[in-house]
Amino acid sequence: DIYTDNYWSNPIRSTIDEQVFNVKEKNRMVMDALTYIHPKKTLEIGCSPAILLGKMSKDFECHGIEVDIQYKEAMEKYSNGADLNFGFFPDITIDWYKEQFSNIIALDVFEHIEDSQGFLAECNRLMVQGGHLILQSPTILEDGQMDDVMFNGLEHIWIYHIEDLKHLLYMNGFEVLKIERLKIGHEQITSKKI
Numbered sequence: 001d002i003y004t005d006n007y008w009s010n011p012i013r014s015t016i017d018e019q020v021f022n023v024k025e026k027n028r029m030v031m032d033a034l035t036y037i038h039p040k041k042t043l044e045i046g047c048s049p050a051i052l053l054g055k056m057s058k059d060f061e062c063h064g065i066e067v068d069i070q071y072k073e074a075m076e077k078y079s080n081g082a083d084l085n086f087g088f089f090p091d092i093t094i095d096w097y098k099e100q101f102s103n104i105i106a107l108d109v110f111e112h113i114e115d116s117q118g119f120l121a122e123c124n125r126l127m128v129q130g131g132h133l134i135l136q137s138p139t140i141l142e143d144g145q146m147d148d149v150m151f152n153g154l155e156h157i158w159i160y161h162i163e164d165l166k167h168l169l170y171m172n173g174f175e176v177l178k179i180e181r182l183k184i185g186h187e188q189i190t191s192k193k194i
Contacts, residue, residue, distance in 0.1 A: 015074075016049040016071055016074035016075060017049070019048060019049040020078060023052065025182055026107055026136055026186065027052045029182060029188050030188070033132060033188065033190040034056070034060075035103060035130065035132040035192075036059065036102075037102050037128070037130050037131065038102065039061075039100065039102055040061065041061045041063070041100060041101050041102055042056050042061070042063070042101060042102065042104070043063045043064070043065070044062070044063070044065070044104075044105045044107075045064075045065050045089045045104065045105065045106040045109055046065065046067075046089075046108065047064030047066050047079075047082075047084070048071060048075060049074070049075060050066075050075035050078045050084065051078040052105070052107075053078075053079045053080065053082035054080035055080075057080040057081065057082055060102075060103070062079075062080075062082035062083070063082065063083045063084075063101075064082055064083070065085045065092055066084065067086065067087070067088060068086065069086040072086065089119070089122070090118060090119060090121075090122035093126060094122075098126060099126070099127065099128045099129075100128070101126050101128065102127070102130075103134065104134070105133075106134070106136070106137075107134075107135075107136040108136060109137070110158075111137045111150075111157065111158055111160075112157060113157065113158070114157055116158060117172065120133075120168065120173075120174070121172055123172075124172055124174070124193060127193045128193070129193055131192070131193045132177075132190055132191070132192055132193075133169075133192075134189075134190050135188070135189045135190075135191075136187065136188045136189075137189070138185045138186070138187065139159070139162055139189065140159060140161045140162065141162050141181065141187060146159065146184060147184045147185040149185070162179060162189075165189060174191035174193055175191055175192050175194045176189060176190070176191045
């Protein structure tokens, strides 16, 4: 319910327009982690404000998934014509054909997912071999640092330790390629479908 009740609005969160400014650095990290293998088709799960889809559309066929359709118009002005879909992942993609994406991106999504196994299994099904799965999620790295604000029980279901996340990714057909930190609580894990 939390994601369908004016999630992107003041004073609860920043608006779609404010998010465009907030995600600049995160999006830069993603752009550096993309693979350009065929079919050059990208899916962003939790794609608000859709500015990343707009940037990627120069090089990729872009598709996005967001929960609440009320933000469609606000997102369309940034998405540069990307295909926007509204609903919950992976339910929304069950009928999509397999092995169609070379990149799947989920920024600040994975920590909200109850069924991480199901999430990763569907990412694997939708992705071509060698494709990149790019997750930005609060992740406890080897240094053990994590901002206490990330332990938000209302929304953040999991905060993974990097070793547990590596194991989870491997068990679902992914190999970790790179681990980066934008700042504490904003770690990016890039993995490849093996």
